[in-house]
Amino acid sequence: MIEVDHLTKRYGPHPAVEDVSFRCEPGTVTGFLGPNGAGKSTTMRMICGLTPPTAGSATVGGRPYRRLPNPGREVGVLLDASAQHAGRTGREVLAVAARTMGVDTRRVAATLDLVGLNPAAARRRVRAYSLGMRQRLGLAHALLGDPRVLILDEPANGLDPEGIFWMRGLLRDFADRGGTVLLSSHLLREVEAVADRLVVIGGGRVVAQGGRDELLAGAGTLVRARDPQALRLTLDRAGLDATAGTDGGFVVRAEAGAVGQAAADAGLVLTELRSADTGGLEQLFLTLTAGSSTKESVK
Amino acid sequence: MSTDTTAPPAPAVPVRPADRAPTLARLTEVELRKLVDTRAGRWLLITIGAIAAVIVTVQLFVVADEQQTFTDFFTPSLLPVALLLPVVGILSITAEWSQRTALTTYALVPRRERVVVAKLAAVVLAALASVLVSLAVAAVGTLLAGATGATGSWQFEWSLLLHAAVLQVVNVLMGAAFGLLLLNTPLAVVSYLLLPTVWTILASMVTALRGPARWLDTSATMEPLFGPDVTAGQWGRMAVSWLVWVAVPVAAGLLRTLRREVS
Numbered sequence A: 001m002i003e004v005d006h007l008t009k010r011y012g013p014h015p016a017v018e019d020v021s022f023r024c025e026p027g028t029v030t031g032f033l034g035p036n037g038a039g040k041s042t043t044m045r046m047i048c049g050l051t052p053p054t055a056g057s058a059t060v061g062g063r064p065y066r067r068l069p070n071p072g073r074e075v076g077v078l079l080d081a082s083a084q085h086a087g088r089t090g091r092e093v094l095a096v097a098a099r100t101m102g103v104d105t106r107r108v109a110a111t112l113d114l115v116g117l118n119p120a121a122a123r124r125r126v127r128a129y130s131l132g133m134r135q136r137l138g139l140a141h142a143l144l145g146d147p148r149v150l151i152l153d154e155p156a157n158g159l160d161p162e163g164i165f166w167m168r169g170l171l172r173d174f175a176d177r178g179g180t181v182l183l184s185s186h187l188l189r190e191v192e193a194v195a196d197r198l199v200v201i202g203g204g205r206v207v208a209q210g211g212r213d214e215l216l217a218g219a220g221t222l223v224r225a226r227d228p229q230a231l232r233l234t235l236d237r238a239g240l241d242a243t244a245g246t247d248g249g250f251v252v253r254a255e256a257g258a259v260g261q262a263a264a265d266a267g268l269v270l271t272e273l274r275s276a277d278t279g280g281l282e283q284l285f286l287t288l289t290a291g292s293s294t295k296e297s298v299k
Numbered sequence B: 001m002s003t004d005t006t007a008p009p010a011p012a013v014p015v016r017p018a019d020r021a022p023t024l025a026r027l028t029e030v031e032l033r034k035l036v037d038t039r040a041g042r043w044l045l046i047t048i049g050a051i052a053a054v055i056v057t058v059q060l061f062v063v064a065d066e067q068q069t070f071t072d073f074f075t076p077s078l079l080p081v082a083l084l085l086p087v088v089g090i091l092s093i094t095a096e097w098s099q100r101t102a103l104t105t106y107a108l109v110p111r112r113e114r115v116v117v118a119k120l121a122a123v124v125l126a127a128l129a130s131v132l133v134s135l136a137v138a139a140v141g142t143l144l145a146g147a148t149g150a151t152g153s154w155q156f157e158w159s160l161l162l163h164a165a166v167l168q169v170v171n172v173l174m175g176a177a178f179g180l181l182l183l184n185t186p187l188a189v190v191s192y193l194l195l196p197t198v199w200t201i202l203a204s205m206v207t208a209l210r211g212p213a214r215w216l217d218t219s220a221t222m223e224p225l226f227g228p229d230v231t232a233g234q235w236g237r238m239a240v241s242w243l244v245w246v247a248v249p250v251a252a253g254l255l256r257t258l259r260r261e262v263s
Helices: A040-047 A090-101 A106-114 A119-123 A131-143 A161-176 A188-192 A212-217 A228-237 A256-266 A278-288 A292-298 B024-036 B039-062 B070-098 B102-108 B112-147 B158-182 B185-205 B207-216 B232-259
Strands: A002-011 A014-024 A029-033 A055-060 A075-078 A149-153 A180-185 A197-202 A205-211 A221-225 A242-244 A250-252 A270-275
Touching: A002 A040, A014 A040, A014 A055, A014 A180, A014 A197, A014 A205, A029 A040, A029 A161, A029 A188, A040 A055, A040 A149, A040 A180, A075 A131, A090 A106, A090 A119, A090 A131, A090 B024, A090 B102, A106 A119, A106 A131, A131 A149, A131 A161, A149 A161, A161 A180, A180 A188, A197 A212, A205 A212, A221 A228, A221 A256, A228 A242, A228 A250, A228 A256, A256 A270, B024 B039, B024 B070, B024 B112, B039 B070, B039 B112, B070 B102, B070 B112, B070 B158, B070 B185, B102 B112, B112 B158, B112 B232, B158 B185, B158 B232, B185 B207, B207 B232
Parallel strands: A029 A180, A029 A197, A075 A149, A149 A180
Antiparallel strands: A002 A014, A002 A055, A197 A205, A221 A250, A221 A270, A242 A250
């Protein structure tokens, strides 16, 4: 269980994370979504006691991370797969962690095997690893202490499609056995396949959170017409809240019936009218976080 | 006879025996391992040993026979260690930041002061081990000298051993202190290695600095440690220089490490 309570981090006047609160329950996978620079990594570092928050607090398993006596046995953390000593072998990285946590060093080989790093790869130095291999090593590092909670920052980065599919299975299985997973991503598609809950962050603030299905249902109706401009006018005239997509369609926060009725009254020819499911969530994600990604370059 | 069949309620959060914090001994063992498990660390240590061996070899060929004694081999073998082992101390601290392993190290051990103490303990053990290596190198040199017809005298003042241990331990701690304060490899290495030179240059140019230099220039205050006799006044001056160049930077660096954001 992870509880994040009004976490705030400011660097000078610049707020990186502003009043972020959410909970991750055992047995669930929580997707932490947001564009680059939205504050995902800073939030995760604050949860793990690596970045002191300006205000607010976070607990893991009911305790602040820094009060956990042996955190590696409670929480598996992967914050940056590239943050490993380039001169150590993959096996040595895990052996050092195993000794630190007091885990039987025989688990090292078993965990390497679990993440698909063969003995030849394990003997090589991290310098020679591809990003995908570093992610696998990082995941092995997180799983080594047999934790009940996983905190993973962009774990799918650099993995090939097969690797992403494998990782989803692994995380789903971990959660189904009662574990708690928090994983971040800037790619909606990557997260919606595995997450039960979503926390969407933009510009340092939580802009939406809830069950995945609930957020999907709330996404509204996708509508497309032969004449998009007329449709826009019609929707505006009918007082329906519509957001233009990139491909000429609109996501409307209303029932399909209401949208169809408005179009029929105006005599418009619709080419598509359906409940906006995943596409709608993508629209939601784009609109909710619009503008926040441009702030990153300033940071 | 009544039997209580109800099992005691399971604790809400089962405490596993492995949930105890790692001991300082174990953290020190891990830090010792980290000194040698990279190519850079291993070769730095091998180089230090090799230079000590080369010095003894050169002595066997060029120095007069009556000066080929155990003591004469032992003292110069301390020099490469005194110069380079502190770099191992610096790297032990700064590599965590330059290689960004601090992210995993301090996630596994959030009480960062324990990691720092373990690192200091590890480099002190390395310094003590280096004295044993110096003894071994000097012994081999003496045996060879005896075999080749030189004096090969085993005469040795045991106070030298203590002084050598103090010298190496303080030097490596001073290196670690610089690393801890600056948290940056090149900056720490350069300032550590340049400091004695800077003192020499400054003291030769500014007469007013010559007095303080006798108390603050570690290369001057620790000079007596290469010999068997150290006076109380010399110990006093040494202690002052250690306070300024070891104790203060360790304290400030520890504070900096505890507060620093790891990213």
